[in-house]
Amino acid sequence: MRRDRIARSLRDGAERPGSLAPAYGGYCVVGVPGTCLSVLDAAPAGIPTLPPDTYRDADHGRTTTVLVVLIDGLGYDGWCRVVDDDQRRTDLLERFERRGTVTPLTAPFPSETAAALPSLHSGRYPVEHGSxxxxxxxxxxxxxxxxxxxxxxxxxxxxxxxxxxxxxxxxYDVESLYERMPAGVRTVLFRPAAFDDPDPGGYDAGADAYVGYQSVPELAAAVRRELENEGTQYLFAYLPQIDALSHEAGPRAEATASQLEDIVASLDRALCRVDAERARETLVAVTADHGHIETDGHVDLTGNDVVRRALAEAADGTRIPPLGSPRQLQFHLRDGRVETVRRVLERTVDCLTFSRAEYVTEDLFGPGDPTPAFERSAPDLLCVPRSESVWFGGDTPEEVGMHGGLSPAEMLVPFAVANLRTLQ
Structure with missing residues (x-):
């Protein structure tokens, strides 16, 4: 079952038309690891979970293994667009809709991998881990x-x-889930071999195994091998290909959709070959960290002297440039300059702006008390364009697809869950 009504409810309930705040504590992707690990009775205490209705149609009473597949950049609208296109080969995704549950969730803010991955590997919000x-x-x-x-x-x-x-x-500063999980649960992280240089003590430290792969078929084969193992397992597979193509060609491009077809087909072939008994004990979840928007213009603030003079100085005397991304530009400013820069932004860009007090009060980066890691990075002023991109200094962004902001296209992602045997 695909629950489009949840997406409509989230959009209709938005405080600001055209923008969607994170549904922290409810339908938010930060709750995915807590939910999946709770099925194994392995969730560390205190981490968020999703509402039970997100996995009510999945038979998980005998589950000993959970596989989470994270397709970077696959928004909920992208999932729906490909599945609803009769010309596309998406049998696995269609079986999730017929035999499991597909629920839209919001990304955390910002809707970026740099914020979501630390959350998905730690069970903490950005206000806690500071990325x-x-x-x-x-x-x-x-x-x-x-x-x-x-x-x-x-x-x-x-x-x-x-x-x-x-x-x-x-x-950032965060302890990973894998350093807090009970003994007896094997954890395996799959990621491109080019990424396979884990930072000791990083947000994904402490897993039992890190498996690098060169291609999606190689990943699918590696996942299948692990699924055949006996015992309690939590497997997390990261695929960056859709995000890369969405940036380069756009989220609606033929190349992007074709790549998704290929990914789904490779996973489908591998999952269908898993032994039936092991498949009955396996829960499979497919989700994403954010979606994409095709921006309709770029605003370059590089030549704005008011903004430039307002920038705070680092300890070495250099000015701190606006940070974040073109869809959520973060300003560190000299004392007393917030309202001056805000007026410039609101005259120049169709955007939302938040002072530090405002975004903390609204829990934009997550509920809870700001940690020292967050305070080290927290901007004095935040600019979130509605449909444009905005930047200051450096090369003008050339990406077709972008993310980081609060539009529904960026914020809504799928959470598909089903028992593996029902998917075969």
């Missing part, structure tokens, strides 16, 4: 990419500046 977006600033290094940990020029931060602490000490 608030793609671009961050380090004194003495400048603007850096958070995932992976690279300089603006694309070089590893700790190669350029060896004295710089690892990302787990500078960009």
């Amino acid at each position: 608030l977006g793609w671009w961050r600033h380090l004194t003495g290094v400048g603007r850096v990419q958070s995932l992976p940990y690279l300089t603006a020029a694309g070089e590893p931060v700790r190669t350029v500046a060896p004295e710089t602490p690892p990302a787990s000490e500078t960009l």
Whole structure:
């Protein structure tokens, strides 16, 4: 069953037309690991879970293994668009709809992998783990990419500046789920081999195995091998291909849809070959970290002297550039400059703006008390464009698809769950 009415309810209940706040504590993807691990009686205490109706149609009474497949960038509208297209081959997704439950969830804010992955591997909200977006600033290094940990020029931060602490000490601070799970639960993380350089003490540290793969068929075969193992297991597979193509060609492009077909077909072939008895003991969930929007314009603030003069200075005397991403630009400002810059933004960009007090009061980055990791990165002013992208300094963004903001296309993602035997 596909629950489009939940998507309509979330959109209709939005406080601001055209924008969708995270449904923390309810239909939010941060609750996925807690829900999946609770099926195994392995969820660490205190982490969020989803409403029980999100997996009510899945037979999980005998479950010993849970497989979570995270397709980066696959929004709920993307799922629906591909499944509803009679020309597309999406048998596995269609069987999820007929034999399981597909529920729309919101992403956390920002709707970016840099915020969602630490949440999905820790069970914590961004206000707790402190990872608030793609671009961050380090004194003495400048603007850096958070995932992976690279300089603006694309070089590893700790190669350029060896004295710089690892990302787990500078960009976020969180204990992973795998360091808090009960003994006897085997945890395996699958990710592209190019990503296979885990930061010791990072947000996904402590798993029993990390499996790198070169292609989706190779991933599917590796997942199948693990599913055949006896015992209690939590498997998490990360696929970045749809996000990459959505940036390059757009979320509605033929190339993006064809890539999704190929991913689904590879997974389907592998899952259908799992032994029937093991399949009866396996729950499969497919979800995403965010969707994509095709922006309708770009606003470049680089030449705005009011904004430039208002930027705060780092400890090394350099100005801190706006950070975050083009869909959620974060400003660190000199004292008393918030309202001045806000007026410039609201005259120049069709956007929502939030002062620090406002976004904390609204729990935009999650409920709970801000942690020191959050406070290190929390901006003085946040700009969230409705349909445009906005930037300051550096190259003009050239991506067709973008994310990070609060539009429903960026914020809504699928959560599909079913017993593996029913999917075969």
